[in-house]
Amino acid sequence: MRIWLEKAHEKYFSxxxxxxxxxxxxxxxxxxxxxxxxxxxxxxxxxxxWGGNLLQLFGVDTADWAYFxxxxxxxxxQDRTDGWLVIGMLLGSLFSALASKNFKWKVPxxxxxWVWGFIGGIIAGFGTRLAMGCNLAAFFTGLPQFSLHAWFFxxxxxxxxxxxxxxxxxxxxxxxxxxxxxxxAAKSTQPDPQHGNYQLYAAVLVLLFIAxxxxxxxxxxxxxxxxxxxxxxxxxxxIQRGQICFTSGLRDLWLTGRGTLGKAIxxxxxxxxxxxxxxxxxxxxxxxxxxxxxxxxxxxxxxxxIVIAGGCETGWMYRxxxxxxxxxxxxxxxxxxxxxxxYGWDHWGIFDVFVKGWPEVNIVTSFGxxxxxxxxxxxxxxxxxxxxxxxNWYTKKINAKRTLFExxxxx
Amino acid sequence: MAENFTVDATLDxxxxxxxxxxxxxLEAIEKLEDGKILEVIADCPQSFINVPASCKRHGHEVLSxxxxxxxxxxxxxxxx
Numbered sequence: 001m002r003i004w005l006e007k008a009h010e011k012y013f014s015x016x017x018x019x020x021x022x023x024x025x026x027x028x029x030x031x032x033x034x035x036x037x038x039x040x041x042x043x044x045x046x047x048x049x050w051g052g053n054l055l056q057l058f059g060v061d062t063a064d065w066a067y068f069x070x071x072x073x074x075x076x077x078q079d080r081t082d083g084w085l086v087i088g089m090l091l092g093s094l095f096s097a098l099a100s101k102n103f104k105w106k107v108p109x110x111x112x113x114w115v116w117g118f119i120g121g122i123i124a125g126f127g128t129r130l131a132m133g134c135n136l137a138a139f140f141t142g143l144p145q146f147s148l149h150a151w152f153f154x155x156x157x158x159x160x161x162x163x164x165x166x167x168x169x170x171x172x173x174x175x176x177x178x179x180x181x182x183x184x185a186a187k188s189t190q191p192d193p194q195h196g197n198y199q200l201y202a203a204v205l206v207l208l209f210i211a212x213x214x215x216x217x218x219x220x221x222x223x224x225x226x227x228x229x230x231x232x233x234x235x236x237x238x239i240q241r242g243q244i245c246f247t248s249g250l251r252d253l254w255l256t257g258r259g260t261l262g263k264a265i266x267x268x269x270x271x272x273x274x275x276x277x278x279x280x281x282x283x284x285x286x287x288x289x290x291x292x293x294x295x296x297x298x299x300x301x302x303x304x305x306i307v308i309a310g311g312c313e314t315g316w317m318y319r320x321x322x323x324x325x326x327x328x329x330x331x332x333x334x335x336x337x338x339x340x341x342x343y344g345w346d347h348w349g350i351f352d353v354f355v356k357g358w359p360e361v362n363i364v365t366s367f368g369x370x371x372x373x374x375x376x377x378x379x380x381x382x383x384x385x386x387x388x389x390x391x392n393w394y395t396k397k398i399n400a401k402r403t404l405f406e407x408x409x410x411x
Numbered sequence: 412m413a414e415n416f417t418v419d420a421t422l423d424x425x426x427x428x429x430x431x432x433x434x435x436x437l438e439a440i441e442k443l444e445d446g447k448i449l450e451v452i453a454d455c456p457q458s459f460i461n462v463p464a465s466c467k468r469h470g471h472e473v474l475s476x477x478x479x480x481x482x483x484x485x486x487x488x489x490x491x
Contacts, residue, residue, distance in 0.1 A: 016460060102456050104481035109426045168430065177435035178423045186416050186450065187477050187484045195480050243457050248429055255430055256437075256465050310428050322456055324428055398469055405491055 009200075012241075013100040019261050022242030023268030026235065030141050031275025033231045037224055039081055040145070040287050041235060042137035043089070043313050044128045044338055046082035047331075049073050051339030067129075067345035081228040084213075086317075088232020091210050094321040095233070096240035098203035101196040105323040110175040113310075113326045120309025121316070121333020122340070124302050129341040130354060131156070131298025132289035134313045135246040135306075138299070140265065143379075144273040146280070146372045147288040148361035151379060152295035153302075158386075160303015161250040168255075168307050236318065245315040247306040257394020259387035266384050273376055280364065292358035294350075309333065416474070418486070419447040425454045425482065432458035433465050436487070440471060445491040448474070454482045 030041045052062050052073045062068050077083030097103045108114065128134035131153045133142050139157065142150035167173055210233045217226030238244065242264075249261035280286050289295070306312040309330045311319055316327040316334070344350045363372040422439045424432040432453050439449055451462060463473045466487050474486040 016456075097456075102481060104454055106426050106428075106454055108428075113428075169434070174431065174434065177431075177439065179420060179435075179439055180423075181420045184418055184421075186418050186448070186475075186486055187479070188415065243460060245429065245457060248457065248461070251430060252461070256433060256461075256468075258461075258464060258468070260464075310430075319428065324455065326428065395468075402470065402491075 009099070013096075016243055017238075017241040019242045019244065019264040020267055022238050022244060023264040024271055026140075026238050026244070027144075027268035027270070027272035028275060029231060029234055029238075031144070031272045031279065033227075034141070034145075034276055034287075035279040035284060036227060037081060038284060040137050040141045041085070041231070042082065042133060042141060043086050043317070044125065044134040044334065045071050045137065046077070046080065046086050047125065047313070047335050048129055048338040048342050049080070049082070050077060051335045051342065053077065054335075055339070065342055065346065066351065067342035070345075071342075081224050084217075084225050084228040085232040085235075088210065088213075088229040088234075089236035089239070089314075089317055090232075090321060091206055091229075092233030092236025093240040093318040094236070095203050095206040095210065096237045097318070097322045098199045098206060100241075101199045102240075103199055103202075103321070103323050105325065108326045109178065112173070112175055114329050116173060117309050117326045117329035118333040120305045120307070121330040122305070122337035123333075124305025124309060124312065125334035125337025125339075126341045127160075127298040127301025127303075127305055127337075128313065128334075129298070129338045130350065131295040131302065134302065136314065137287070138289070138295065139246070140269060141272070142287075142289075143269050143376065144276040145286040145288065146276075146363040146376065147286065148291035148363055148366075149289040149295040152291060152293075153299040154383070156296040156299020156301075157250060157303040158299075160300040160305075161247070161307050162254050162303070163300075164304040164307025165251055165254040167304070168251075173308065236321075239314050240318045240321065244318075245311060247310065247312045247315050250303065251307050253387060253390050257391055257397070259391045262387045263384060266380050266387075270377070270380050273373075273380075277369075277373065281369070286362060286364070288360045288362045290355050290358045291361040292355040294354035294358075297354060305337075416448060416486070418450040419443060421450045421452065423452045424458065425452055427453075427458075428455045429457050429461065433461045436462050437465060437469065440466070440469070440487065440489050443489045445489060447489045449485075449487045449489060451485040451487065452482060453485070459483055 033041055052068050053076055055062055131138045138150050138153035214226045214230045249265050252258040253262050311327055311330055316330040319327040422435060424435055432455055436451050466473055471490050472488040474488050477484040
């Protein structure tokens, strides 16, 4: 038993999992989560409700805020499936970080990271709610619902991350590295396999805790809450094991020409689309949002925000469970930004300017099943080709630079 | 695993998160001459994937990785 456990641990928790396999699994789980509960794997709607719940704690009356009515701010996080999905994700990711001994409190050396994390978090949080969903409900799990707003959001995010990268390399964002040019011997200590074993015991405790929560709700008849916690835990484990950072998937494409994660995200969406199509065909109601300029503008804001902050909504969630404390600032920023949008929705007329009058386009009812499947497939293929093109462009750039250097040195 | 070689420069990116471990590493490599060895000390799990991938892509050689608890030490030979 012990040897078997050690082998399994070595196999699954010593390195990271292949992002293609992780996102394929995430796609399958997301489709089943939709099929079983009728809701999506999503997080920012719940963050907005947290903002509302916090305001209520301080005695603010949010009953007449139109946005909270639209996203159904009822009860507290523990009463909602979305609430347990988020808590489940945090616990699942924490389990995974501990089980792989990746947990370590990490404090940024440069104070600017806190500031940009918070500001980027606000911009991203505001943008996602303007679009009615983040990299999940308006992207990864939104597109497979055949909701046109996800197309706008994805396009906006691609544009936004491009400009975000232009900002992130400026000195005020980048800061200064800690580098020294002193000659010394390389580190040669062999790693101690027993090191950090306390993390494994903590991991077991977290896993038990998840099981208890799920069992409690399943036995007491609140099956949806139990399912949400379980699926949340599965999503949390997957994003930590695969280091699934949507920010990295888009940003690195522009910054360092790496497209592995981006391609994996597309594969995950493709498999999920096949799954949701079956459930919708069998009668499950898809989740459709306004295909408005708000979805596009929200995507651009989201793209800029996540690059400045260093992580999107799913990214900061798994990173705080690895002990990266600057991401608490990103998470707080997200909640502030989302709550600001909820306030401005009717109080500042954001709804009237960006969303009012625009339809909720369900591609299936508008173009039929053939059009919806073909269109979504073509859209995903176009994104895939865009990534391949960008990778090749960057490789050419590196090679051109090297040839130039060789010419210089030989001359 | 760890051979005996001498490091010419050390980049400490502990506490930094993406994309800066990767960006700082590529910039530090730019400052070094061909054949020099850069040590990168990192503790952000995402950088465990990004830093070596980017170094290889730019044609540099990742000589070794030494894991010490949750911290990784990379040794990269600059190839220009």
